Amino acid sequence: MRTAGVVLLLAVALLPPPAEAAVHPSPPTLDPTRPAQKRILVLCVDGVSYSLVEEMHRRGELPHFYPPAKLVVTFPSLTDPSLVEILVPLGAPPSEGYEDYYFDTDQNRTRGGFFHRFSRARYIEGTFRELFHYHPHPVVMTLEYGLPVVGSWLAGHINLGRILHEFQGSPASLYLAYLDSTDSLAHLSGVRFQRGLLKRIGRSVARLRRRAPGPVEVFLFSDHGNGVQKYRRAPIVPALRRAGFRLKKTLAGPRDVVLIRYGLLGSALLYTQPGVEAELAEALRSVEGVGVVAYRDAAATMVLNASGRARLQRRPNDHYCYHRESGDPLALEPALVELDSQGRLSLDGCAADRDWWRATRQHLYPDALRRLWFAFEKHVVHPASVIISFQDGYYEGSRVLDALAALRATHGNLGSAQSLAFAMSTEGPLPPILRGEEVWSWLEPQVGPPPAPRLWQRILLPLAAVSLPAAVAE
């Protein structure tokens, strides 16, 4: 059975990759009028933590790269919102949901999921994924989970080989590639096999540059981290039932809750009818393993847990306000003291976005206020009613995946281990820490302005803006 699976995986992996020049009528490219252009390979390795890359770089295992920058990504720390945020300058449209399986609030039903991935038309076209010149075959991506570790390892090395090969044969000056297997390897086996793939990338850089007729830069980044440790399922479902809620696929009554179960993740996405969010969050705030629960309430985002409750607001002048109603659920007291001592905190607990960034970027919950605010406001067409960030060591998700393999690492929560991705270049140093939205600004001086939006982007982006809350249209 396993041999048949490997053969199938190999066969599909050797199919032509889905993202070729023919289906990318206008991939991002360098300005052809600029002289002496080098070529740039931008490679996204899914789910590789800053901590792993920093350690490898320190040990000399990635010798051709400058030291990695910490990259603070979206909350939830999941691929879809994170890559949308990073690729917005290239015209990435908002994602339908936080994951490939999501709840469509307009149609009142769940959509996407496992089999959705088998269709390139539904999974890649019209989404941020289409911006990659190389994207692994969606069928291979799905099968990787059916053959734990072996499938991901094999697909990772095959896809990496193809990326390096196709970059060399491509006419594109700026070549974007995405490698998914690093994430499934982390989920299934921790960092051991991720390290092997990264070492191969490190070795390949020298060879790429030696063989290229002109200068080549490699820019490597990830979309989120992965916290490696022992994990337990958080008992949120029994807690919801005790509070009188019913888990459903659609929302018919006020006690109905749709819980998205896809992957095994450090965050959970729940949907209810409007007006039920506060009661749902109250039922979850003290459950074992719950770190923070958040929901939208009029013009505020409420954050609560066993230790307190706070109201988060964003002002039109890009100031964020943290009003504690009880306790300090985000543990921001030290940041408040620091901002106050610098005269940067107003009497009502508000400070400028850049000041919060400086005060909280190295926090247990990096850049928490902005990330919690945008979790409901940006990057996703159908935002959740309530989002849980679990404590490190706890998860929620698919029972099927639970049966397939033990969870060795995951991501999704607000904490640094799961949220800190990385970015590094062979060309020069980056700042020690930056936000996902800033990645492209480090490439733009070299690659010029982003290309004009394609037809589907010109149609989809205004539609998405209409269906998102008004606060996005800023």
Ligand SMILES: [Zn+2]
């Ligand atoms: Zn993952």
